[in-house]
Amino acid sequence: MITNFFLALILTIFNQHDVPYKASDEFELKVNYIFKDRPPIDRQIVINDDLARASSGPLAYLMLEIKVLAVSNQEYKIRVVDNNGNPVFNRKAAVGTIIKIDWGYTEDIKEKLSPHEFTVFFNNSDKKPVSKIYMTIQDDGIFLVNGEKHGKF
DSSP states (O other), rough: HHHHHHHHHHHHHHHHHOOOOOGGGEEEEEEEEEEEEOOOOOOOOOOOOHHHHSSSSSEEEEEEEEEEEEOOTTTTEEEEETTTOOOOEEEEEOTTTTTEEEEEHHHHHHSSOOOOOOOOOOOETTTTEEEEEEEOOOOOEEEEETEEEEEEO
16 A cells, blocks of 8 residues: 555656746737835834835836737646735637736835746646746746746846
8 A cells, every 4th residue: 555655656757847938929028117115104003124224215026918929729727826826817819818916116026025936837738837937037037938038127
C-alpha cells in the first residue's frame, strides 16, 4: 500500500509539466502609466513610516491592458491571478477580449506591498492551463513579460 502511494507520488511529480507561454504575436500589451495622488492616509491607523513619506504629491500608477489577438481551439477560458492567488479576471476566451489589470502604484509594487506578478492562464474546457502570459515587476523596476524585458518603472 505504501509503495503504491510513493509510486503515485513519483508519477505525479514527473507528469507535471510547465505550461508554455502564449506566443507574443497572439496578444497585444498596452501600458497605461499615469501620475495620480495617493488617497489620504487614515491617521487613526499605525502605518509604515516610509509609506507615509511617499504619499505626498502625484505618484506613478500602473494600469495594463492585454488584447487577445488569437485563440486556439483548445483555449476555452481566460483566467488571471496575481502572485497571492487572487482571481482578477475570468471570462470565456475570444479574439478581441481586452483584459484590464490595475497594478497600482509602482513604488508599492517594487516594495511588494501590492501584487507584483500576474499570470494570464488560457484554460481548456477541463479547466487545465493550455498556455499562459506571465508578467512580473522585479525589485529594481524591470518589467518582464514571459521572461522578456519590456521596460523599467
